[in-house]
Every structure is written in C-alpha cells, then in structure tokens.
Amino acid sequence: MASTGGVTDSNPIRLVSTSGVTNIKGVGISGKRIHFFTDFFTNMIEIKWSWNVVIFIGGFTITWLLFALYYWLVCHLHGDFINYSTNDWNPCITDVKSFASTFLFSIETQTTIGYGSRSVTEECPVVYIGIFIQSIVGAGLQAALAGLVVAKIRRAKKRARTILFSTVACIVEEDGQMKLVIRVGDMRKSFILNVQVKGYFFQKMAAKSGKSYPVKYHPMTFKGEDSSLQIFLAWPTQLVHVIDERSPLWTMSREDLKRYNCELVIILDGTVAATSMPFQAQTSYLPWDILWGHRFDTLGTKVNKSGAYILNFANFHKTHALTTPVCSACDLKKMIDAGLPVPKECPKDSKHSQQPLSADEFEVRFQSADNDAYDQTTPVENINKLGVKFNSSDNSAFCHSTPDMNTRKRASVMASR
Known part of the structure; x- marks a missing residue:
C-alpha cells in the first residue's frame, strides 16, 4: 500500500524534531x-x-x-x-x-x-x-x-544538544502495570540540577491531502526509575510513565497504537551547574518509534585504573524483545482483577532487528476521526541501520541502567515464574 502525502518515516511531519527544534510557524498575526x-x-x-x-x-x-x-x-x-x-x-x-x-x-x-x-x-x-x-x-x-x-x-540553549534521548520508546509490563519507558543521558561530566521531565501526547487528525494536524493534547507524567519527579542524570537513566487511568494510552492496545495518528513530545527542564542558567531539551516520538514489548539493553559499565566508572553508550538506543501483553492497560487490569489469563506475545521483529524485512511489514495505516486513511511507510534501510542481535535467553531480564539492575532483574524473573 503506497503512502500518501509524501510523509514517510524518513521525512515525517513532526511538531518537534528529534533534534529538539519546534516545527511551528505563526502567520496572520496583526502587527x-x-x-x-x-x-x-x-x-x-x-x-x-x-x-x-x-x-x-x-x-x-x-x-x-x-x-x-x-x-x-x-x-x-x-x-x-x-x-x-x-x-x-x-x-x-x-x-x-x-x-x-x-x-x-x-x-x-x-x-x-x-x-x-x-x-x-x-x-x-x-x-x-x-x-x-x-x-x-x-x-x-x-x-x-x-x-x-x-x-x-x-545562554544554555546549546547545552541541550549534549542531552541524549533514545531514538525509540518502549512499552513493557512490570508488576501487572503497563509502562512507557524512554532512556535519557548526558554526554558531559558537569551535573545538571533540578532535572524534571514532562510529556505531551498529541492526537492528530489526517486530512485527505495526506497531511496530519494536531487537534488535542494530553499531559503525561514521567518519573525516574525510583519513582521520583527529580531525575538524577549522573549516568543514563530511564524515564517511566505509568499507563494508568489518567494516561492517554490507558485504552490503547498494541494494534490500536499502530493505527493511531499521534505524536509524543518529551520536554526535559534543568539548570546548568556551571552557569546556573536554565535550559530545555526536547524530542518527539511517532507511533513507529514506540516499540511494544521491548526493553532497553543494559549499558556496559566498568571501573578504570583511577577508580572512575566507565559507561559504554554503544547500547544506549538498543532494545530487546520481551513476552508482553498485547491488550491495553485497561483490559490488563480487568483480566488481572478477574483472575483471567492474560494473552502475551513476544515481538518477532522491530526497528532493531537485523533480519531483512520487506517494506510491507513496516507499513502503518492510520485511521483519523473522519475515517480518512492515513498511510505511512517506514523505509527499511533506516531501520536496518539500528540493528542489534537479540538473545532469547535474556528476554525475561529487566535491563535498567541504574546500579540496582541486578536486584530488579531477579525481581522480574521471580514475577514471571
């Protein structure tokens, strides 16, 4: 199925680009x-x-x-x-x-x-x-x-360029709850103070011309891995959004997300410790940037001769597949409360798969409020550039980047049993 309007994953129309530039221009303003x-x-x-x-x-x-x-x-x-x-x-x-x-x-x-x-x-x-x-x-x-x-x-605007956001977001299950996870890190050694993250989920409507326009947005709360609103960015960490009744993703299943015409905008606010100047970094994720049933790979960490921790950012954007419920968070809660079995699947492919995939496998069909078809096609060459080899034996691992990763991993394995 051909994409319409010339909008593809290689050239999407975004409210905020992945580099943090806002794609909005006001016209018709008097004076x-x-x-x-x-x-x-x-x-x-x-x-x-x-x-x-x-x-x-x-x-x-x-x-x-x-x-x-x-x-x-x-x-x-x-x-x-x-x-x-x-x-x-x-x-x-x-x-x-x-x-x-x-x-x-x-x-x-x-x-x-x-x-x-x-x-x-x-x-x-x-x-x-x-x-x-x-x-x-x-x-x-x-x-x-x-x-x-x-x-x-x-001015601290350039400081935002050294903030690194993961190229994809992941939706996973943890302790009977669905969560949206994004990884963020800082390239510099200097600390960032008072780091807080907020998100906005923009609902878009597709026109017959193939272009999509934002019509409504929902605020989203992101916390650190310790469930705190204050993010500690001494090392790369994961931002977690719990998909509950207040979340715009509450009633969305995996298939609903594929068909939904939306954009997730992430905004990070902080203060540069060296100059005490506030700054803001932002990025956005489209539906094909959100991987259902994936977790981020663990970052390699070691200690050098001088006693400093060395972080390897090679796996910063990489993920691996996990057996995850394909239903919405709302349906998952109902099934757990009723004691019913929850249908789960392990994704066979993703943006990080090294297996060659046809263009049809990445074609995403959106449905707007007026039932106009909105087609998007993801180029295979862009996806294959992000390849990573999956290890099926690690599919149950809870791969966080914080020092308590081993504790979380054991807890996740015990919960799966």
Whole structure:
C-alpha cells in the first residue's frame, strides 16, 4: 500500500524534531513586525551569529558614513577643501581635504583611535555637536555588541544538544502495570540540577491531502526509575510513565497504537551547574518509534585504573524483545482483577532487528476521526541501520541502567515464574 502525502518515516511531519527544534510557524498575526521590533534585543539573541555579525558591521559602517557625511558638509560649507593649501587658513578639522579624510576622522573619533594628524579646532562649534553625538552612539553600539556576545555565549540553549534521548520508546509490563519507558543521558561530566521531565501526547487528525494536524493534547507524567519527579542524570537513566487511568494510552492496545495518528513530545527542564542558567531539551516520538514489548539493553559499565566508572553508550538506543501483553492497560487490569489469563506475545521483529524485512511489514495505516486513511511507510534501510542481535535467553531480564539492575532483574524473573 503506497503512502500518501509524501510523509514517510524518513521525512515525517513532526511538531518537534528529534533534534529538539519546534516545527511551528505563526502567520496572520496583526502587527507582528512591530511587536518583534519592540523586543529587538531578544531577537538579536535568537537569530544566528552570521546575522548578528552582518547587523553590527552594518551598524558601525552606517554610523561612520553618516557622521563622515556630516563632517564633510560642515567643512565644505566652511571652505576648508578650497583653502586647504592656504597657510593662514583656520579649518574646522585639520588635515581634512576630501570625503575620505572625513570618513577616516569619523572612524578615529568613534573608535577613539586618534592617530594625531586630524583634530578639531575652535573654528566650527557645530563640529563639537557631531563629535558629542557620535561618541555616545559609538559607546552604545559597543556596549550592545559586548552585551549581545555575552548573552549568546552564556545562554544554555546549546547545552541541550549534549542531552541524549533514545531514538525509540518502549512499552513493557512490570508488576501487572503497563509502562512507557524512554532512556535519557548526558554526554558531559558537569551535573545538571533540578532535572524534571514532562510529556505531551498529541492526537492528530489526517486530512485527505495526506497531511496530519494536531487537534488535542494530553499531559503525561514521567518519573525516574525510583519513582521520583527529580531525575538524577549522573549516568543514563530511564524515564517511566505509568499507563494508568489518567494516561492517554490507558485504552490503547498494541494494534490500536499502530493505527493511531499521534505524536509524543518529551520536554526535559534543568539548570546548568556551571552557569546556573536554565535550559530545555526536547524530542518527539511517532507511533513507529514506540516499540511494544521491548526493553532497553543494559549499558556496559566498568571501573578504570583511577577508580572512575566507565559507561559504554554503544547500547544506549538498543532494545530487546520481551513476552508482553498485547491488550491495553485497561483490559490488563480487568483480566488481572478477574483472575483471567492474560494473552502475551513476544515481538518477532522491530526497528532493531537485523533480519531483512520487506517494506510491507513496516507499513502503518492510520485511521483519523473522519475515517480518512492515513498511510505511512517506514523505509527499511533506516531501520536496518539500528540493528542489534537479540538473545532469547535474556528476554525475561529487566535491563535498567541504574546500579540496582541486578536486584530488579531477579525481581522480574521471580514475577514471571
């Protein structure tokens, strides 16, 4: 079945990209340019460095030219250019004979260089006014440039790029509850303070053109592996969302999730310990990024000669399949309460399977509220790049990245018996 609208897993339409960029642009706002101009400094901080350089070079150059034109006009009206060679002539500005000379004098005045060959005399008081205004304008431009550079360097936006989110999310069963799990880690050694994570589950509606649009969102609560809202990111950890009555995934089974047109946005807030500046990192997951019946593989950990813990991020995005209920969390609770057997299956394939799969096996069909078909096809080559070999003997293992992994693993094995 062909995908519609040119939207595929390799080029999806997301509210938030996997790199954390928000894909939203507002149009039709009355007086938008005026509102942005009143917040000029914030605009300068948010735009690219290349535009900052162009704007400040243009600002300095324009002021030099304007004041050079002002000095040239004063000298021209005073007759300094005509009487330049006259010995007893008292000019407004010494050693000025052309516009190039006034331009150089303008640069020397604003930058306070003062080479010494050009100076102001008491012949033309109007020149004093130009020098007075230019000195204030030059000081203001230099202060603005220095403040902008400091503000752009100190902002913590770039810090978010060293936060690593797993490329997939997993849905697993633990202690009779279905849970959505995402792995997050920090590449840097410096600590992040006051880390909190929240999620938003966006419901989308597919139009006949094949494009999908968000129509409703549901907040989702994510906690650390210790069920705390404060996340400790000294090492990679897993963010856990319990699928309960308040969760938008409460009534979704594995097949429902495949057909649902949605997007899960994850937002991580924290404070950089080195600068005490708050920052935000975000990513998103589409339905084919959520693996039902998978857990993340354990990260390799060892201690070097100096006594430091060494974490191997090679398995950061890798998962393995587990025997998991295919029903919704709501139906699972009802079956457990009624003492009925719960149907479970172990996924045969996933994004991390090394087995070659046909494109038809990855075709996902969405159904919108108005029953318009919304087709998505996942390219096989992107999936095979994330290959990992599954070990069937480890399917019952509870693979967390925290130091209490062995305790959790034994508990999970005992629960499965």
